[in-house]
Amino acid sequence: MVNDVDALRAIERAPLRTVRPQDLESDLSHARRTIARLVDRGALVRLAKGVYAAPPEGRDGRQWRPTLETAGLAVATARFGNRNAILMGLGAARHWAAIPRAIGATTVAIPEAGRPPVTLDGGGMIHLIPRDVERLDAALEQNELGRALVTTPAQTLYDLLMKPGQGGMPDEALAAARHLRGQVGPADLRRVVDTLGRANPAVRDVLNALEREVPRVEGA
Template structure:
Protein backbone atom coordinates (compact mmCIF):
# COMPACT_ATOMS: atom_id res chain seq x y z
CA UNK A 1 0.00 0.00 0.00
CA UNK A 2 2.76 2.47 0.91
CA UNK A 3 4.51 1.76 -2.38
CA UNK A 4 1.30 2.39 -4.36
CA UNK A 5 0.73 5.68 -2.54
CA UNK A 6 4.31 6.72 -3.32
CA UNK A 7 3.77 6.04 -7.02
CA UNK A 8 0.43 7.86 -7.06
CA UNK A 9 1.85 10.94 -5.36
CA UNK A 10 4.84 11.04 -7.70
CA UNK A 11 2.60 10.98 -10.78
CA UNK A 12 0.28 13.64 -9.33
CA UNK A 13 3.27 15.93 -8.61
CA UNK A 14 4.66 15.60 -12.13
CA UNK A 15 4.13 18.34 -14.73
CA UNK A 16 0.54 18.05 -15.98
CA UNK A 17 0.05 15.17 -13.52
CA UNK A 18 1.63 12.79 -16.06
CA UNK A 19 4.68 10.51 -15.90
CA UNK A 20 6.44 7.96 -18.10
CA UNK A 21 7.07 4.46 -16.81
CA UNK A 22 10.80 4.87 -17.30
CA UNK A 23 10.73 7.86 -14.92
CA UNK A 24 8.76 5.88 -12.34
CA UNK A 25 11.07 2.85 -12.22
CA UNK A 26 13.24 4.36 -9.51
CA UNK A 27 10.30 4.78 -7.13
CA UNK A 28 10.21 1.16 -6.03
CA UNK A 29 10.26 -2.47 -7.05
CA UNK A 30 7.70 -4.13 -9.32
CA UNK A 31 6.88 -0.84 -11.01
CA UNK A 32 4.77 -2.38 -13.78
CA UNK A 33 2.69 -4.35 -11.27
CA UNK A 34 2.06 -1.35 -9.03
CA UNK A 35 1.15 0.91 -11.95
CA UNK A 36 -1.17 -1.73 -13.44
CA UNK A 37 -2.93 -2.11 -10.09
CA UNK A 38 -3.39 1.65 -9.79
CA UNK A 39 -4.89 1.70 -13.28
CA UNK A 40 -7.21 -1.20 -12.44
CA UNK A 41 -8.34 0.65 -9.31
CA UNK A 42 -9.04 3.85 -11.22
CA UNK A 43 -6.35 5.82 -9.39
CA UNK A 44 -4.29 6.33 -12.57
CA UNK A 45 -5.17 6.57 -16.27
CA UNK A 46 -2.92 4.98 -18.90
CA UNK A 47 -2.86 7.57 -21.70
CA UNK A 48 -0.60 5.50 -23.94
CA UNK A 49 1.84 2.64 -23.47
CA UNK A 50 4.14 3.57 -20.60
CA UNK A 51 2.53 6.98 -19.90
CA UNK A 52 0.25 7.52 -16.90
CA UNK A 53 -1.74 10.45 -15.56
CA UNK A 54 -3.38 11.08 -12.20
CA UNK A 55 -7.00 12.28 -12.56
CA UNK A 56 -7.71 15.65 -10.91
CA UNK A 57 -9.92 16.03 -7.85
CA UNK A 58 -9.85 12.34 -6.98
CA UNK A 59 -11.83 11.30 -10.04
CA UNK A 60 -12.13 7.65 -11.03
CA UNK A 61 -9.89 7.08 -14.04
CA UNK A 62 -12.04 4.15 -15.14
CA UNK A 63 -14.81 6.58 -16.09
CA UNK A 64 -12.81 9.80 -16.60
CA UNK A 65 -10.59 10.79 -19.52
CA UNK A 66 -8.90 14.10 -20.37
CA UNK A 67 -9.73 15.71 -23.69
CA UNK A 68 -7.58 14.55 -26.60
CA UNK A 69 -5.96 17.99 -26.80
CA UNK A 70 -4.90 18.05 -23.15
CA UNK A 71 -3.93 14.38 -23.18
CA UNK A 72 -1.63 15.04 -26.14
CA UNK A 73 -0.05 18.02 -24.42
CA UNK A 74 0.42 15.97 -21.24
CA UNK A 75 2.09 13.11 -23.14
CA UNK A 76 4.48 15.54 -24.86
CA UNK A 77 5.23 17.24 -21.54
CA UNK A 78 6.02 13.89 -19.90
CA UNK A 79 8.38 13.06 -22.76
CA UNK A 80 10.14 16.41 -23.11
CA UNK A 81 9.72 18.17 -19.78
CA UNK A 82 7.77 21.08 -18.37
CA UNK A 83 7.32 24.00 -20.80
CA UNK A 84 8.86 21.95 -23.62
CA UNK A 85 5.64 21.26 -25.51
CA UNK A 86 3.03 23.61 -26.97
CA UNK A 87 -0.52 22.76 -27.99
CA UNK A 88 -0.92 24.22 -31.48
CA UNK A 89 -2.94 24.09 -34.70
CA UNK A 90 -6.13 22.06 -34.39
CA UNK A 91 -5.51 21.48 -30.69
CA UNK A 92 -5.08 25.15 -29.85
CA UNK A 93 -8.11 26.05 -31.97
CA UNK A 94 -10.14 23.56 -29.92
CA UNK A 95 -8.76 25.03 -26.69
CA UNK A 96 -9.79 28.56 -27.75
CA UNK A 97 -13.28 27.35 -28.65
CA UNK A 98 -12.83 27.98 -32.38
CA UNK A 99 -13.70 24.38 -33.23
CA UNK A 100 -16.66 23.55 -30.98
CA UNK A 101 -17.11 20.00 -32.24
CA UNK A 102 -14.88 17.07 -31.35
CA UNK A 103 -11.95 16.45 -33.68
CA UNK A 104 -10.20 13.09 -33.89
CA UNK A 105 -6.71 14.60 -34.11
CA UNK A 106 -4.62 17.19 -32.34
CA UNK A 107 -1.19 18.76 -32.85
CA UNK A 108 1.55 19.44 -30.31
CA UNK A 109 4.79 21.29 -31.02
CA UNK A 110 7.87 19.56 -29.59
CA UNK A 111 11.62 20.33 -29.73
CA UNK A 112 12.56 16.97 -31.27
CA UNK A 113 12.03 15.87 -34.87
CA UNK A 114 10.79 12.47 -35.98
CA UNK A 115 8.13 11.77 -33.36
CA UNK A 116 5.52 9.48 -34.84
CA UNK A 117 1.79 10.11 -34.35
CA UNK A 118 0.43 8.47 -31.23
CA UNK A 119 -3.00 6.98 -30.65
CA UNK A 120 -4.45 8.32 -27.40
CA UNK A 121 -7.91 7.08 -26.56
CA UNK A 122 -10.01 7.38 -29.72
CA UNK A 123 -7.87 10.10 -31.34
CA UNK A 124 -4.43 10.73 -32.78
CA UNK A 125 -1.77 13.10 -31.47
CA UNK A 126 0.55 14.53 -34.13
CA UNK A 127 3.90 15.87 -32.93
CA UNK A 128 5.32 18.76 -34.97
CA UNK A 129 8.98 19.69 -34.64
CA UNK A 130 9.34 23.40 -33.89
CA UNK A 131 11.88 25.77 -32.41
CA UNK A 132 9.64 26.43 -29.42
CA UNK A 133 11.05 29.86 -28.69
CA UNK A 134 9.73 30.95 -32.10
CA UNK A 135 6.17 29.86 -31.31
CA UNK A 136 3.99 32.52 -29.67
CA UNK A 137 2.42 30.76 -26.70
CA UNK A 138 0.84 31.51 -23.33
CA UNK A 139 0.66 29.48 -20.15
CA UNK A 140 -2.91 28.39 -19.46
CA UNK A 141 -4.69 26.30 -16.86
CA UNK A 142 -5.98 22.95 -18.11
CA UNK A 143 -7.73 20.05 -16.45
CA UNK A 144 -4.28 18.52 -15.79
CA UNK A 145 -2.51 21.71 -14.70
CA UNK A 146 -0.66 24.48 -16.48
CA UNK A 147 0.48 24.02 -20.06
CA UNK A 148 1.61 26.11 -23.01
CA UNK A 149 -0.99 26.93 -25.65
CA UNK A 150 -0.26 28.73 -28.93
CA UNK A 151 -1.83 32.19 -28.90
CA UNK A 152 -4.91 32.84 -30.99
CA UNK A 153 -2.80 34.79 -33.48
CA UNK A 154 -0.21 32.01 -33.74
CA UNK A 155 -2.98 29.45 -34.09
CA UNK A 156 -4.62 31.38 -36.92
CA UNK A 157 -1.28 31.64 -38.72
CA UNK A 158 -0.60 27.91 -38.29
CA UNK A 159 -4.06 26.89 -39.53
CA UNK A 160 -3.72 29.12 -42.59
CA UNK A 161 -0.18 27.97 -43.38
CA UNK A 162 -0.69 24.24 -42.72
CA UNK A 163 -4.40 23.40 -42.95
CA UNK A 164 -3.66 19.71 -43.59
CA UNK A 165 -1.53 19.32 -40.45
CA UNK A 166 -3.36 16.87 -38.24
CA UNK A 167 -5.25 15.40 -41.18
CA UNK A 168 -8.45 17.47 -40.96
CA UNK A 169 -8.26 20.42 -43.35
CA UNK A 170 -12.01 21.04 -43.02
CA UNK A 171 -11.64 21.55 -39.26
CA UNK A 172 -8.64 23.83 -39.87
CA UNK A 173 -10.71 26.03 -42.18
CA UNK A 174 -13.51 26.13 -39.60
CA UNK A 175 -11.07 27.01 -36.83
CA UNK A 176 -9.43 29.80 -38.85
CA UNK A 177 -12.81 31.30 -39.71
CA UNK A 178 -13.95 31.29 -36.07
CA UNK A 179 -10.62 32.58 -34.75
CA UNK A 180 -10.54 35.59 -37.03
CA UNK A 181 -12.93 37.75 -34.93
CA UNK A 182 -10.94 36.88 -31.77
CA UNK A 183 -7.46 37.95 -32.84
CA UNK A 184 -5.59 41.15 -32.08
CA UNK A 185 -4.90 42.44 -35.59
CA UNK A 186 -1.75 44.29 -34.59
CA UNK A 187 -0.31 41.21 -32.90
CA UNK A 188 -1.18 39.07 -35.91
CA UNK A 189 0.47 41.56 -38.25
CA UNK A 190 3.61 41.63 -36.07
CA UNK A 191 3.73 37.83 -35.97
CA UNK A 192 3.45 37.59 -39.75
CA UNK A 193 6.14 40.24 -40.19
CA UNK A 194 8.69 37.97 -38.47
CA UNK A 195 7.46 34.69 -39.97
CA UNK A 196 9.89 32.83 -42.25
CA UNK A 197 7.26 32.53 -44.97
CA UNK A 198 3.74 33.66 -45.75
CA UNK A 199 1.22 32.14 -48.15
CA UNK A 200 -1.73 33.63 -50.04
CA UNK A 201 -4.21 32.68 -47.32
CA UNK A 202 -2.31 34.72 -44.74
CA UNK A 203 -1.91 37.64 -47.14
CA UNK A 204 -5.64 37.57 -47.80
CA UNK A 205 -6.38 37.88 -44.10
CA UNK A 206 -3.95 40.78 -43.77
CA UNK A 207 -5.54 42.54 -46.73
CA UNK A 208 -9.03 42.02 -45.34
CA UNK A 209 -8.00 43.49 -41.97
CA UNK A 210 -6.00 46.40 -43.36
CA UNK A 211 -6.76 49.51 -41.36
CA UNK A 212 -8.15 47.54 -38.42
CA UNK A 213 -6.39 47.70 -35.07
Protein backbone atom coordinates in the same frame (compact mmCIF):
# COMPACT_ATOMS: atom_id res chain seq x y z
CA MET B 1 10.32 1.12 0.39
CA VAL B 2 7.98 3.47 -1.47
CA ASN B 3 4.37 2.32 -1.16
CA ASP B 4 1.55 2.81 -3.65
CA VAL B 5 0.29 5.97 -1.95
CA ASP B 6 3.73 7.58 -2.07
CA ALA B 7 4.08 6.58 -5.73
CA LEU B 8 0.72 8.13 -6.55
CA ARG B 9 1.65 11.36 -4.78
CA ALA B 10 4.86 11.54 -6.81
CA ILE B 11 2.89 11.10 -10.03
CA GLU B 12 0.44 13.83 -8.98
CA ARG B 13 3.38 16.23 -8.59
CA ALA B 14 4.67 15.52 -12.11
CA PRO B 15 3.96 18.00 -14.91
CA LEU B 16 0.31 17.54 -15.95
CA ARG B 17 0.13 14.68 -13.40
CA THR B 18 1.54 12.39 -16.11
CA VAL B 19 4.52 10.02 -16.19
CA ARG B 20 6.11 7.10 -17.98
CA PRO B 21 7.21 4.08 -15.91
CA GLN B 22 10.87 4.71 -16.72
CA ASP B 23 10.59 8.17 -15.18
CA LEU B 24 10.00 6.54 -11.78
CA GLU B 25 12.49 3.69 -11.90
CA SER B 26 15.30 5.57 -10.17
CA ASP B 27 13.14 6.15 -7.07
CA LEU B 28 10.65 3.31 -7.24
CA SER B 29 11.38 -0.41 -7.40
CA HIS B 30 9.05 -2.34 -9.68
CA ALA B 31 7.60 0.87 -11.12
CA ARG B 32 5.66 -0.95 -13.81
CA ARG B 33 3.99 -3.28 -11.31
CA THR B 34 3.08 -0.36 -9.07
CA ILE B 35 1.57 1.55 -11.98
CA ALA B 36 -0.41 -1.51 -13.06
CA ARG B 37 -1.90 -1.83 -9.55
CA LEU B 38 -2.82 1.86 -9.49
CA VAL B 39 -4.48 1.57 -12.90
CA ASP B 40 -6.50 -1.45 -11.71
CA ARG B 41 -7.71 0.60 -8.73
CA GLY B 42 -8.65 3.60 -10.86
CA ALA B 43 -5.99 5.80 -9.28
CA LEU B 44 -4.26 6.14 -12.66
CA VAL B 45 -5.43 6.05 -16.24
CA ARG B 46 -3.39 4.95 -19.24
CA LEU B 47 -3.47 7.72 -21.84
CA ALA B 48 -1.41 5.93 -24.50
CA LYS B 49 1.13 3.14 -24.61
CA GLY B 50 3.62 3.77 -21.82
CA VAL B 51 2.05 7.02 -20.54
CA TYR B 52 -0.12 7.29 -17.42
CA ALA B 53 -1.95 10.16 -15.70
CA ALA B 54 -3.42 10.68 -12.23
CA PRO B 55 -7.02 11.90 -12.62
CA PRO B 56 -7.74 15.25 -10.95
CA GLU B 57 -9.61 15.62 -7.66
CA GLY B 58 -9.42 11.92 -6.84
CA ARG B 59 -11.63 10.91 -9.75
CA ASP B 60 -11.84 7.25 -10.78
CA GLY B 61 -9.60 6.53 -13.75
CA ARG B 62 -11.81 3.62 -14.76
CA GLN B 63 -14.51 6.15 -15.65
CA TRP B 64 -12.72 9.47 -16.22
CA ARG B 65 -10.94 10.46 -19.44
CA PRO B 66 -9.35 13.80 -20.29
CA THR B 67 -10.23 15.69 -23.45
CA LEU B 68 -8.23 14.85 -26.55
CA GLU B 69 -6.37 18.17 -26.31
CA THR B 70 -5.43 17.68 -22.66
CA ALA B 71 -4.36 14.10 -23.28
CA GLY B 72 -2.27 15.16 -26.26
CA LEU B 73 -0.42 17.77 -24.23
CA ALA B 74 0.09 15.34 -21.34
CA VAL B 75 1.51 12.59 -23.54
CA ALA B 76 3.83 14.99 -25.36
CA THR B 77 4.96 16.58 -22.09
CA ALA B 78 5.79 13.18 -20.59
CA ARG B 79 7.79 12.24 -23.67
CA PHE B 80 9.60 15.49 -24.43
CA GLY B 81 9.69 17.39 -21.15
CA ASN B 82 7.85 20.16 -19.38
CA ARG B 83 7.31 23.26 -21.56
CA ASN B 84 8.62 21.35 -24.59
CA ALA B 85 5.09 20.60 -25.81
CA ILE B 86 2.71 23.31 -27.03
CA LEU B 87 -0.87 22.79 -28.11
CA MET B 88 -1.11 24.32 -31.60
CA GLY B 89 -3.14 24.27 -34.80
CA LEU B 90 -6.30 22.18 -34.51
CA GLY B 91 -5.70 21.58 -30.80
CA ALA B 92 -5.27 25.27 -29.99
CA ALA B 93 -8.27 26.13 -32.15
CA ARG B 94 -10.35 23.77 -30.00
CA HIS B 95 -8.98 25.43 -26.87
CA TRP B 96 -9.96 28.88 -28.18
CA ALA B 97 -13.45 27.60 -29.13
CA ALA B 98 -12.84 28.09 -32.86
CA ILE B 99 -13.86 24.45 -33.41
CA PRO B 100 -17.15 23.99 -31.56
CA ARG B 101 -17.36 20.20 -31.63
CA ALA B 102 -14.97 17.46 -30.58
CA ILE B 103 -12.82 16.10 -33.40
CA GLY B 104 -10.68 13.01 -33.73
CA ALA B 105 -7.25 14.61 -34.02
CA THR B 106 -5.13 17.17 -32.26
CA THR B 107 -1.76 18.79 -32.97
CA VAL B 108 1.06 19.43 -30.52
CA ALA B 109 4.31 21.22 -31.30
CA ILE B 110 7.47 19.45 -30.12
CA PRO B 111 11.18 20.24 -30.60
CA GLU B 112 12.00 17.00 -32.47
CA ALA B 113 11.29 15.86 -36.03
CA GLY B 114 10.26 12.46 -37.32
CA ARG B 115 7.89 11.45 -34.54
CA PRO B 116 4.89 9.40 -35.69
CA PRO B 117 1.33 10.16 -34.59
CA VAL B 118 0.24 8.68 -31.27
CA THR B 119 -3.06 6.85 -30.83
CA LEU B 120 -4.76 7.50 -27.50
CA ASP B 121 -6.37 4.73 -25.52
CA GLY B 122 -9.52 6.82 -25.19
CA GLY B 123 -9.71 7.42 -28.94
CA GLY B 124 -8.21 10.07 -31.16
CA MET B 125 -4.83 10.79 -32.68
CA ILE B 126 -2.05 13.15 -31.58
CA HIS B 127 -0.01 14.60 -34.43
CA LEU B 128 3.44 15.65 -33.18
CA ILE B 129 4.57 18.66 -35.21
CA PRO B 130 8.29 19.58 -35.21
CA ARG B 131 8.68 23.29 -34.44
CA ASP B 132 11.14 25.68 -32.85
CA VAL B 133 9.03 25.86 -29.71
CA GLU B 134 10.92 28.84 -28.31
CA ARG B 135 9.79 31.00 -31.25
CA LEU B 136 6.10 30.19 -30.97
CA ASP B 137 3.81 32.80 -29.46
CA ALA B 138 2.24 30.81 -26.62
CA ALA B 139 0.69 31.30 -23.21
CA LEU B 140 0.17 29.14 -20.14
CA GLU B 141 -3.43 27.97 -20.00
CA GLN B 142 -5.31 25.81 -17.52
CA ASN B 143 -6.64 22.39 -18.49
CA GLU B 144 -7.97 19.39 -16.59
CA LEU B 145 -4.51 18.22 -15.52
CA GLY B 146 -2.73 21.52 -14.87
CA ARG B 147 -1.21 24.44 -16.72
CA ALA B 148 0.41 23.98 -20.11
CA LEU B 149 1.38 26.02 -23.14
CA VAL B 150 -1.11 26.82 -25.90
CA THR B 151 -0.36 28.97 -28.93
CA THR B 152 -2.07 32.36 -28.79
CA PRO B 153 -5.03 33.06 -31.08
CA ALA B 154 -2.73 34.99 -33.44
CA GLN B 155 -0.16 32.18 -33.62
CA THR B 156 -2.94 29.62 -34.00
CA LEU B 157 -4.51 31.56 -36.87
CA TYR B 158 -1.11 31.80 -38.57
CA ASP B 159 -0.49 28.06 -38.22
CA LEU B 160 -3.94 27.09 -39.49
CA LEU B 161 -3.53 29.28 -42.57
CA MET B 162 0.08 28.32 -43.27
CA LYS B 163 -0.45 24.55 -43.07
CA PRO B 164 -4.13 23.60 -42.86
CA GLY B 165 -3.28 19.97 -43.62
CA GLN B 166 -1.45 19.42 -40.33
CA GLY B 167 -3.55 16.98 -38.37
CA GLY B 168 -5.20 15.61 -41.50
CA MET B 169 -8.34 17.78 -41.30
CA PRO B 170 -7.80 20.72 -43.69
CA ASP B 171 -11.46 21.67 -44.01
CA GLU B 172 -11.83 21.90 -40.23
CA ALA B 173 -8.58 23.88 -40.02
CA LEU B 174 -9.72 26.49 -42.53
CA ALA B 175 -13.14 26.76 -40.92
CA ALA B 176 -11.41 27.26 -37.55
CA ALA B 177 -9.26 30.01 -39.06
CA ARG B 178 -12.40 31.85 -40.16
CA HIS B 179 -13.93 31.53 -36.69
CA LEU B 180 -10.68 32.54 -34.96
CA ARG B 181 -10.14 35.66 -37.03
CA GLY B 182 -12.46 37.70 -34.82
CA GLN B 183 -10.18 37.03 -31.81
CA VAL B 184 -7.03 38.33 -33.52
CA GLY B 185 -5.88 41.91 -33.96
CA PRO B 186 -3.67 42.94 -36.88
CA ALA B 187 -0.76 43.92 -34.62
CA ASP B 188 -0.71 40.47 -33.02
CA LEU B 189 -0.74 38.65 -36.35
CA ARG B 190 1.88 41.03 -37.75
CA ARG B 191 4.13 40.26 -34.78
CA VAL B 192 3.86 36.51 -35.43
CA VAL B 193 4.63 36.98 -39.13
CA ASP B 194 7.63 39.20 -38.36
CA THR B 195 8.95 36.75 -35.74
CA LEU B 196 8.73 33.73 -38.02
CA GLY B 197 9.80 35.65 -41.12
CA ARG B 198 7.40 34.26 -43.68
CA ALA B 199 3.78 34.28 -44.73
CA ASN B 200 1.91 32.48 -47.49
CA PRO B 201 -0.83 34.18 -49.56
CA ALA B 202 -3.56 33.06 -47.15
CA VAL B 203 -1.80 34.66 -44.18
CA ARG B 204 -1.05 37.85 -46.14
CA ASP B 205 -4.66 38.14 -47.30
CA VAL B 206 -6.00 37.86 -43.75
CA LEU B 207 -3.38 40.25 -42.38
CA ASN B 208 -4.14 42.84 -45.07
CA ALA B 209 -7.87 42.51 -44.40
CA LEU B 210 -7.38 42.93 -40.66
CA GLU B 211 -5.22 46.01 -41.18
CA ARG B 212 -7.84 47.53 -43.49
CA GLU B 213 -10.54 46.95 -40.89
CA VAL B 214 -8.77 48.81 -38.08
CA PRO B 215 -9.73 52.40 -39.08
CA ARG B 216 -13.36 51.36 -39.64
CA VAL B 217 -13.56 49.76 -36.18
CA GLU B 218 -11.85 52.67 -34.43
CA GLY B 219 -14.14 55.22 -36.13
CA ALA B 220 -17.34 53.32 -35.41
